[in-house]
Amino acid sequence: MNTSLNAARRAEDLEAAQREVADVLVVGGGVTGAGVALDAASRGLKTVLLEAHDLAFGTSRWSSKLVHGGLRYLAKGDVRLAHESAVERGILMTRTAPHLTRTLPMLFPLHGTAGHFVMSGFRAGNALRIAARTPADVLPGPRRVSRHEALALVPGLDAGKLTGGLLSYDGQLVDDARLVVALARTAAGHGAKVITRAKVVTLQGDGAEARDTLTGTSFTVRARAVINATGVWAGTLAPVPLRPSRGSHLVLDAGSAGITATALTIPVPGERNRYAFLLPQGNGRAHLGLTDEPVDEIPDVPVVPESDVDFLLATASLVLQRNLTREDVIGSYAGLRPLLRAEGTTADLSRHHAVLRASNGVITIVGGKLTTYRKMAADAVNATNLTQIPCRTEDIRLVDDRPAPTTPIAPGVTEADVVHAVRHEGALDVDDVLDRRTRIGLVPSDREKAAPEIAKLLTDA
Numbered sequence: 001m002n003t004s005l006n007a008a009r010r011a012e013d014l015e016a017a018q019r020e021v022a023d024v025l026v027v028g029g030g031v032t033g034a035g036v037a038l039d040a041a042s043r044g045l046k047t048v049l050l051e052a053h054d055l056a057f058g059t060s061r062w063s064s065k066l067v068h069g070g071l072r073y074l075a076k077g078d079v080r081l082a083h084e085s086a087v088e089r090g091i092l093m094t095r096t097a098p099h100l101t102r103t104l105p106m107l108f109p110l111h112g113t114a115g116h117f118v119m120s121g122f123r124a125g126n127a128l129r130i131a132a133r134t135p136a137d138v139l140p141g142p143r144r145v146s147r148h149e150a151l152a153l154v155p156g157l158d159a160g161k162l163t164g165g166l167l168s169y170d171g172q173l174v175d176d177a178r179l180v181v182a183l184a185r186t187a188a189g190h191g192a193k194v195i196t197r198a199k200v201v202t203l204q205g206d207g208a209e210a211r212d213t214l215t216g217t218s219f220t221v222r223a224r225a226v227i228n229a230t231g232v233w234a235g236t237l238a239p240v241p242l243r244p245s246r247g248s249h250l251v252l253d254a255g256s257a258g259i260t261a262t263a264l265t266i267p268v269p270g271e272r273n274r275y276a277f278l279l280p281q282g283n284g285r286a287h288l289g290l291t292d293e294p295v296d297e298i299p300d301v302p303v304v305p306e307s308d309v310d311f312l313l314a315t316a317s318l319v320l321q322r323n324l325t326r327e328d329v330i331g332s333y334a335g336l337r338p339l340l341r342a343e344g345t346t347a348d349l350s351r352h353h354a355v356l357r358a359s360n361g362v363i364t365i366v367g368g369k370l371t372t373y374r375k376m377a378a379d380a381v382n383a384t385n386l387t388q389i390p391c392r393t394e395d396i397r398l399v400d401d402r403p404a405p406t407t408p409i410a411p412g413v414t415e416a417d418v419v420h421a422v423r424h425e426g427a428l429d430v431d432d433v434l435d436r437r438t439r440i441g442l443v444p445s446d447r448e449k450a451a452p453e454i455a456k457l458l459t460d461a
Contacts, residue, residue: 003189003399005181005426013048013193014212017221022048022193023386025208025223027200027237029053030060031176031370033229034183034194035377035393041190042396043381043389048221049184049192050210052199053300055426056180056436059231060370062302062335064249064277064289067092067101067171068371069132069139071125073351075273081352082128088372090134093171096374097398100179103138104172104279106263107145107153109319110164119144122168142168156258158321167262174282176370177436181425182398189399196426203228203237205361214428225384228364231338232298238358240366241341244298248308249289251331251442252278258320259286266319276315283412285443288312288324295336302334331443340367355383410440410450418454422461430455 002009024040026033029051041047051057070085093101108118122142129139143166150165151157173179184194198219202209207222234240254260257278264278279287291308309329317323340354353368353376365380378391401424403416421427421437433454435441440450 001189003185004424005185005188005194006423007428009188010195010197010426010428014195014198014219017048017193017195018219020046022046022221022223023225024048024381024384025050025221025226026229027203027208027227028229028231028233029055029180029184029194029196030058030229030231031056031180031183031373032231032365032368032376033227034180034187035373036227036229036365036380037192037194038183038187038190038396039374039377039381039391039393040384041187041192042392043387045381045386047187047192048223049187049194050198050200050208050221051194051196052213054196054428054432054436055184055194056177058233058300059335059338060180061177061436062247062249062333063173063176063370064247064279064287065173065176065281066104066277066279066371067173068369069125069128069170071121071128072273074124074128075121083131084375085369085371086125086128086132086134088374089171090129090132090138091374091394092371093138094134095394096396097179097182099400100174100182100398101171102174103140104170104263105153105261106168106170106265106277107150108166108168108265109150109154109157109162110166111161111319112163115144115164115166119166122166125168139169139171142166153262154259154264156320156322157264158319161319172263172279175439177439178400179398181437182400185399185425186396194426197428200237203362205358225386226362227380227384228362229380231366232336234338234364234366238356238362238364240356240364242366243339243341244295244336245339246293246295246302246308246334246336247290248304248312248334249287249332250304250309250312250329251333252286252288252324252328253330254280254284254286256328257286257288257316257324258322264316264319266315268315269318276312278316283439285330285411288316298336302336304332304334308334330445333442338366338368353379355379357383409453410438410446413438413440413450415453415457418457419461422458427458430458433458
């Protein structure tokens with residue numbers, strides 16, 4: 001089973017995709033599109049995936065990198081979505097991607113309040129974990145901790161305001177873009193043709209007209225079924241009722257923020273069931289997020305507005321021993337959620353997904369969330385009615401053959417990672433490596449320093 005993606009395989013797949021009629025054409029190389037490609041290919045369907053830019057180029061690399069268990073949805077009374085999230089979290093952490101996920105302790109600080117309501121929510125979330133059959137050694141149950149233990153877990157907390165804390169556990173991805181690449185490579189191992197730099201110009205129920213953006217050449221792909229999995233861009237290819245929202249994050253130095261291995265859950269003042277999160281990463285960084293603001297424009301790469309920066313810094317500073325300022329921000333990123341249009345604020349909109357069929361036969365999968373990508377993919381493939389074989393992805397472990405570390409070139413990244421990205425993970429240029437196969441690009445100063453060395457390594461590779 002050849003799971004390697006590289007320039008040579010792309011050329012072969014592009015030529016074959018034009019010559020043959022696929023069973024399923026998938027448009028979009030984010031977590032949903034890559035998940036659809038794996039689902040279809042693993043059921044024996046001839047599958048082609050076209051992505052306009054690079055794998056994980058859009059929303060899928062801009063998440064909080066949390067594998068949520070659905071507690072937020074349970075608080076809103078959406079038991080079905082909460083249970084679905086908990087089940088999919090358990091599958092990711094114990095079966096398909098234990099090597100790409102980790103257990104994340106999360107501390108809710110208490111300041112003179114008993115915290116009974118919050119602890120009740122955590123216990124309900126633990127009941128979801130039990131119902132989803134996720135073992136307690138993967139996700140332990142919640143517990144109350146003393147002031148002393150809370151400070152040991154999160155040294156940056158304001159000790160003067162602290163009376164204790166509530167400790168719960170959730171899942172965290174090692175990296176969201178790496179999950180997408182692993183999905184695409186696993187799909188390729190099952191025979192899917194994964195073609196990046198292929199921008200779809202027109203889409204019909206029996207195929208697509210596209211352009212190879214590396215050469216400028218137009219080409220056609222024919223298929224028995226077409227699935228639009230382009231997220232917030234879905235409406236450019238099919239009629240889809242979307243109301244996107246922006247989630248912004250700030251990148252901080254974990255040490256200066258007082259974060260070690262435990263995340264911090266921070267209530268947003270004046271709002272119910274809305275929180276900010278200070279999340280430790282594996283490279284000495286921490287991510288502070290997130291916002292939930294409606295947007296009208298959908299750029300390829302969203303930017304974090306000044307208002308979001310101010311909001312996040314002010315919210316986190318409420319519970320930390322030192323006020324965070326703009327000097328603490330070493331990077332930022334924003335992602336757009338493909339929410340289905342409905343009444344109410346974007347913060348209140350459902351995270352359910354929908355499978356829609358246009359009059360021209362194009363199937364669109366939209367809505368949902370990163371944690372439930374596998375269920376979304378299964379529903380989309382089922383909608384093609386091309387096979388009686390049921391979904392198999394619950395038991396398919398995703399590929400991840402990381403190279404042995406060599407000479408470091410950035411925090412958590414070595415030269416071997418760069419060569420591996422080019423030879424096996426489909427990286428075609430420096431940006432692919434900086435921004436998606438690694439996350440060096442999240443910190444502009446790291447990006448500037450590493451770019452020349454990566455360019456040289458790509459040439460040699």
